[in-house]
Amino acid sequence: MTRTVIRGGWVVSMDPRLGNLRGGEVLIDGDKIVEVGAKVNAEGAEVLDATGCIVIPGLINAHQHTWQTGLRGVAGNWTILEYFRHVHAGLATKFRPDDIYIANLVGALNQINCGTTTLVDWCHNNPTPDHTDRAIDGLIESGIRAAFFHGSPKPDPKPGEKPFWEVPHPRSEVKRLMGRRLPANKGLVTLGLAILGPHYSTYDVAVSDFKLAREFGLIASMHCAGAAAKTPDGWDRLAAEGLLGDNNNIVHGNNLSDAQLDFMLDRCVTFSLTPETEMTQGHGFAITGRLRKRGHKPSLGVDLESSISGDMFAVARMALATQRATDNDESRAVAGKLPDTSSITCREALEWITIEGARMLKMDDRIGSITPGKQADIVLVRADAINMWPVHDPVVSLVTQASIANIDTVLIAGKTKKRHGKLTVRKMEGKLSELAASGERILREMGLAAAA
Numbered sequence: 001m002t003r004t005v006i007r008g009g010w011v012v013s014m015d016p017r018l019g020n021l022r023g024g025e026v027l028i029d030g031d032k033i034v035e036v037g038a039k040v041n042a043e044g045a046e047v048l049d050a051t052g053c054i055v056i057p058g059l060i061n062a063h064q065h066t067w068q069t070g071l072r073g074v075a076g077n078w079t080i081l082e083y084f085r086h087v088h089a090g091l092a093t094k095f096r097p098d099d100i101y102i103a104n105l106v107g108a109l110n111q112i113n114c115g116t117t118t119l120v121d122w123c124h125n126n127p128t129p130d131h132t133d134r135a136i137d138g139l140i141e142s143g144i145r146a147a148f149f150h151g152s153p154k155p156d157p158k159p160g161e162k163p164f165w166e167v168p169h170p171r172s173e174v175k176r177l178m179g180r181r182l183p184a185n186k187g188l189v190t191l192g193l194a195i196l197g198p199h200y201s202t203y204d205v206a207v208s209d210f211k212l213a214r215e216f217g218l219i220a221s222m223h224c225a226g227a228a229a230k231t232p233d234g235w236d237r238l239a240a241e242g243l244l245g246d247n248n249n250i251v252h253g254n255n256l257s258d259a260q261l262d263f264m265l266d267r268c269v270t271f272s273l274t275p276e277t278e279m280t281q282g283h284g285f286a287i288t289g290r291l292r293k294r295g296h297k298p299s300l301g302v303d304l305e306s307s308i309s310g311d312m313f314a315v316a317r318m319a320l321a322t323q324r325a326t327d328n329d330e331s332r333a334v335a336g337k338l339p340d341t342s343s344i345t346c347r348e349a350l351e352w353i354t355i356e357g358a359r360m361l362k363m364d365d366r367i368g369s370i371t372p373g374k375q376a377d378i379v380l381v382r383a384d385a386i387n388m389w390p391v392h393d394p395v396v397s398l399v400t401q402a403s404i405a406n407i408d409t410v411l412i413a414g415k416t417k418k419r420h421g422k423l424t425v426r427k428m429e430g431k432l433s434e435l436a437a438s439g440e441r442i443l444r445e446m447g448l449a450a451a452a
């Protein structure tokens with residue numbers, strides 16, 4: 001196996017035992033990190049020069065509907081209700097398998113471009129197994145580490161058909177994916193379930209889907225926000241029946257009561273928040289502070305490239321600023337003054353987009369920090385750049401100043417996916433035009449023509 005030493009950078013390991021190491025070294029053997037320190041035994045290893053860079057664990061995007069990449073920006077002026085009407089009940093129904101493929105391929109490549117090494121692809125537009133297979137093809141071809149969360153579409157009910165909220169997650173499809181397509185969940189792309197949950201289904205469907213996920217040992221993630229809940233007391237009933245557990249992930253959760261948050265956190269349910277889409281579409285403010293008051297932290301996601309950018313640093317910054325604003329206001333109201341210092345550190349915001357994403361996926365033994373034994377998912381952020389230099393505290397610089405333009409190098413499982421600011425994948429030619437043609441056709445078919 002190839003040994004590589006990353007040398008000359010400022011290592012922000014996100015491992016509390018290792019901390020930050022200025023001029024530190026990271027030794028990689030094959031797909032694994034084997035040593036991290038001031039000086040490692042790198043005899044015979046290839047050198048990856050990180051001079052001028054901050055070396056961080058790859059970012060983890062805990063929630064994105066990557067199938068919407070060809071619809072970039074179309075929902076930029078829509079509330080959540082318009083989004084449901086135009087996207088789920090409209091545009092989504094026009095997707096062919098190859099539309100999902102090209103969206104997932106380019107969307108995942110852009111995530112690598114942004115420094116994301118693990119993408120939770122929350123794919124809820126799988127009307128047929130062909131759509132699902134092409135979605136997975138796109139992820140695999142991109143080379144990203146991905147959790148493919150399989151979900152069902154949400155069209156308006158047709159006469160004679162059951163509405164989506166009365167249809168349980170298809171067991172046969174989960175079995176097929178676990179068997180032939182993503183065997184034993186061993187590769188870079190693994191399976192999870194994007195279920196409706198009680199907010200978007202009947203209680204019986206929710207119970208069936210929770211049991212299905214447990215039976216297959218899969219994470220079951222579900223939205224909780226947006227329009228009125230289909231089964232408002234569903235969470236309480238699921239908890240009472242012992243069905244809520246650490247394999248359950250809730251996305252958004254803005255309208256949960258304090259009591260519901262308490263019993264969910266007691267049962268180790270995780271939360272993935274998407275502050276920018278939550279604020280802009282009308283879910284409300286992210287529940288970051290409510291989780292923190294209970295001693296928990298969220299993971300974060302982009303959610304929708306049909307609405308916002310795919311840059312995870314922007315997502316973290318948005319989450320940090322809005323929660324600090326809320327905390328500052330609360331302090332003024334309660335104590336009549338600002339808090340003595342900021343309520344949340346930049347380090348914690350960086351945890352939200354690294355180790356907390358890993359915990360949500362139950363993959364914190366493999367990813368989320370630069371730790372010996374973990375996978376070599378590593379990003380070099382070019383800090384000696386006009387928008388970042390000088391760096392006095394690398395964590396603060398990352399969270400407050402870094403952007404896509406600074407993502408110099410990306411390694412996933414030890415393999416180089418981006419170097420010197422350029423993606424190293426071959427055959428990119430034609431992919432953007434393919435994506436554009438896909439998006440334009442879908443918009444045209446819905447009578448939503450592109451702007452002249």
Ligand SMILES: [Zn+2]
Pocket residue numbers: 063065122223251303
């Ligand atoms: Zn979502």
